[in-house]
Amino acid sequence: MQLREMALDAYSRVMDEGGYSNIVLNDMINTSNLAANDRGLLTEIVYGTISKKLTIQFYIRPFIRTKLKRWQRNLLDITVYQIVWLDRVPNYAAINEAVEIAKKWGGPNDGKAINAILRSFEREPLEDFSQIKSDITRLSIETSIPEWIISHWKTHHGIDGAREIAHTLSSRPKMYIRTNTARITRTELVTSLVDEGFSAIPSEIQKDAIEVSGEVLQSDLYQEGLFSIQDVSSMLVNDALSPEPDDVILDACSAPGGKGLHALEKVPDGHVDLSDIHEHKIAQIEQQAERLRLTGYSAFQGDATSKDYPKQYDRIIVDAPCSGLGVIRRKPEIRYERKAEDVDTLVDLQLEILSNIKNYLKPGGVLIYSTCTIHQMENENVAYTFMKQNDDIEFDPFVLDAFDFEGPYRQILPQEAGTDGFFIARFRKKEK
Known part of the structure; x- marks a missing residue:
């Protein structure tokens, strides 16, 4: 396949078949002989098109007057992305290749249909966002983030805060x-x-x-x-954890192991258990630990909602399964996969994990709860609910110097320092 046909195939696998963009692209690149520049262009087209999907469809919609097949819409998406956002790709090249792909995947008539739509699109100015009256809808289209997410951010951070979050998460991550x-x-x-x-x-x-x-x-x-x-916001978990050199620590939802291995690097005389529900991911954790040449750890499969852990721990990390809204610029398909109703299920799961994990924390021990999302129900609400449901658990303040912060929990917004969106809460188990 030519590069743009590979891009169409990858984009379709992610958007239509539920593939993970990073895995799909890595597999495709590893099984091809693309030059470095072409690998970069393929990645740019796929990630960029996913990240701009709602904006692209707003732009192209007026030029589509007949029912199209799914692959035709996908082909238009990746081509419009190139025309609008990639200066190094001449419009004629992007359009000509799209037409050739359409002929190959469909036939001559498909090529003519795609050509007509794209030529008309190229001739006309881009649709103006200002015609959209609703602040939420306009911001959703501008940043290609679904309205339910924008609406939630507006409720908790105001429309200006929502705008800052959305635009920051639409920029390239450091x-x-x-x-x-x-x-x-x-x-x-x-x-x-x-x-x-x-x-x-x-x-x-x-x-x-x-x-x-x-x-x-x-x-x-x-x-x-x-x-x-590892993103710097995720590293802040270790600042909140503040491990001592001889601590025994559990990273309960560990894969791919970043936070637990960060803790392991700080406990030369201690031990870290890294556990995850997905058995096949344990090998990934072990590979990273071996690459880092770390010792003093165990990695094993375990469901954090019910696992009977082998010991009591000085400190525990629960980096819980979450909606992932803080990392959508690194995993752009998440924004379309998640639905508002998913949050209730995630909240129940997060509380179930915490209620089991706290049984393995020593009296006086520290528990860190973290997520990579920006959603009040999964973050502050879970933190307060967990504490209220457990008389032996209390908030325990920690310090983040870069944010001039001291307190028991902190929502890190991406616009504050150009990081991923992240949440960290610290608890302590009361002494008996």
């Missing part, structure tokens, strides 16, 4: 790595990365974080286990 401080200092790692030709800037948000650019996964330093890929 890339961060986490220093493996069990083996190297951040200063040493920055120097080594720069020596290899990468851009590397120590983050002011978290003491182990480095903002990077370039294909750092190709670095020898990564292969040697001196750093991991």
Whole structure:
């Protein structure tokens, strides 16, 4: 397949078949012989089209006058994305290839239909968002984030806050790595990365974080286990956890293991159990731990709602299954997959996990509850409900210096520091 046909195939697998964009693209790239520039363009087209889907469909809708097959709509989506957002792709090239793909996938008449729609679209100015009267609908179309999400953010953060969240999550995310401080200092790692030709800037948000650019996964330093890929907001869990060198810690919903392994890097005389409900993901956790050359851990399968854990823990991390609305620029399909009614089910699951996990926390022990979402019901509501349902659990303040924050829980909004949206709450089990 040619590059744009590969893009159509990948986009269709994600949007029509429920594939995960990162897995679909990785599989496709790994089984092709695309040059580096073409791999980048393929990734840009697929991620970009998913991220702009509602905006694209707003733009193209006036030019569609007949019923189209699903693959034809998908082909229009990826082509409009190239025309509007990719300056390095000439319009004629994008349109001509779309027509050829339509002929191949359908026939001559399909090619003519796609050509007519795209030529008409190219000639006319883009539809103006200002014609949309509703603030929520307009912001939804501008940022390609469904209305139910925008409406929730407006309720809790006002329309200006919702606008800031939505536009930030529509921008390109920064890339961060986490220093493996069990083996190297951040200063040493920055120097080594720069020596290899990468851009590397120590983050002011978290003491182990480095903002990077370039294909750092190709670095020898990564292969040697001196750093991991992790957003800086997720690293803040370790700041709230504040592990002691000899702590015994549980990461109860661990895969792919980032938070538990971060804790493991801080407990040279301790032990970390990393557990996850998905048995096949345990191998991924173990592979990362081995790459980082860490010891003092166990990784095993376990359902956090019912697992009988083997010991009592000084500290526990529950990075709970959630709606994921804080990471939609990294996993763009999430915004379309989630529905408002999903949240109630997730809240029940989160509380079920917490009510089981707290039984394995030592008196005086610390429990961190975190999510990568921006939804009050999953975050503040779950935190308060959990505390109220358990007389032996109390809020326990923690500090985030970069946010000038001290308190028992914190919703991190993406516009505050260009991070993913994230929530962290800290509890302590009362002494008997």
